[in-house]
Amino acid sequence: MSLVSLAPGADENGFACMIADLLGQNLEANPHKQRDFKKMRGSVAVVAEDADVAITLVFDGRHATIHSGILNKPDVTVRGMAEVIMNMSNLPIAKYVGLPLPRLGNPTERAAMDDMLAAMKRGELHTHGLLGHAPLVVRFTRVLSVNG
Amino acid sequence: MAFDFPSAAWTDAYKDAINANANYKVAGKDWTHGAVAMVVKAEPSVGIAEDLGMILDVHAGECRGCRLVGASEAQDAPFVVQASYAQWKAVIKREIDPTKALMQGKLKLVKGHMPTMVKYVQSSKELVESTSRVPTRFPDEG
Numbered sequence: 001m002s003l004v005s006l007a008p009g010a011d012e013n014g015f016a017c018m019i020a021d022l023l024g025q026n027l028e029a030n031p032h033k034q035r036d037f038k039k040m041r042g043s044v045a046v047v048a049e050d051a052d053v054a055i056t057l058v059f060d061g062r063h064a065t066i067h068s069g070i071l072n073k074p075d076v077t078v079r080g081m082a083e084v085i086m087n088m089s090n091l092p093i094a095k096y097v098g099l100p101l102p103r104l105g106n107p108t109e110r111a112a113m114d115d116m117l118a119a120m121k122r123g124e125l126h127t128h129g130l131l132g133h134a135p136l137v138v139r140f141t142r143v144l145s146v147n148g
Numbered sequence: 149m150a151f152d153f154p155s156a157a158w159t160d161a162y163k164d165a166i167n168a169n170a171n172y173k174v175a176g177k178d179w180t181h182g183a184v185a186m187v188v189k190a191e192p193s194v195g196i197a198e199d200l201g202m203i204l205d206v207h208a209g210e211c212r213g214c215r216l217v218g219a220s221e222a223q224d225a226p227f228v229v230q231a232s233y234a235q236w237k238a239v240i241k242r243e244i245d246p247t248k249a250l251m252q253g254k255l256k257l258v259k260g261h262m263p264t265m266v267k268y269v270q271s272s273k274e275l276v277e278s279t280s281r282v283p284t285r286f287p288d289e290g
Contacts, residue, residue, distance in 0.1 A: 012253070013253065014250060014251050014252050014253025014254070014255075014256065015251040015252070015253075017253070017256070018250060018251065018257070018262060021257070021262035022262045022263055022266055025261055025262050025263050026263045029261075029263065048248070048251050050248065051247075051248040051251040051252055052252070053251050053252055082245070082247050082248045082251055083245075083247050086247055086266065086269055087269075089263075089266045090266065090267065090269065146263040146264075146266050146267040147267070
């Protein structure tokens with residue numbers, strides 16, 4: 001059984017298909033991310049407000065199912081502009097601490113981090129449920145990151 | 149002078165537009181993952197009898213070639229982005245944003261490694277942005 005699947009009907013949602021490919025291929029190419037993946041339990045909704053699309057990822061510790069739209073009451077909801085949400089996957093992840101941090105002296109990673117912080121200041125990205133589910137949010141960021 | 153979309157003349161002009169895009173040179177400088185094909189789905193009402201592809205031989209911030217091919221040949225490219233004629237037209241006219249269009253399923257990555265595409269999202273956006281720099285005549289606009 002694959003690690004990631006689409007719920008019935010989600011194949012009609014372009015965002016759901018993108019995230020299914022991104023997550024599945026990222027886990028396949030980076031086995032170390034599977035350690036995080038296997039600790040993830042809960043649901044994360046992602047809403048790209050300006051694109052008018054939403055998905056909910058449900059993690060059960062072995063598998064993730066991606067649903068179209070917002071399913072029930074997600075543990076965590078990330079709302080933002082489409083471009084900002086895409087850029088979340090490009091955040092640098094520090095090797096040992098496993099958090100989104102740029103390496104010293106790397107202007108590309110610094111710029112990616114600065115862009116994200118600026119977008120948050122402008123109100124273009126909100127994360128609801130972060131305080132109650134911080135480990136899920138951190139792992140979610142790590143398994144979807146294409147950097148590290 | 150405007151070029152008919154899609155046509156061999158348009159793809160030649162597209163190559164020049166990519167290479168004239170300074171932002172693409174920067175954003176695509178680390179791209180070494182092979183060609184990208186853009187497939188236009190058949191639309192007989194505007195004279196596109198069957199699916200067509202444009203293969204962009206892009207490497208390290210440069211477009212080394214751009215060819216109009218049949219859909220089956222386009223599928224040989226490592227990355228294939230597919231959309232209807234109407235959606236490509238909207239992209240070329242900058243009526244839709246490519247990131248939103250991907251999320252909405254209007255543009256689809258039908259072949260290729262999604263994490264690589266996401267890693268080089270700015271490069272992909274500049275490739276798409278370059279389409280709007282080609283003087284274009286659309287067959288359904290007379």
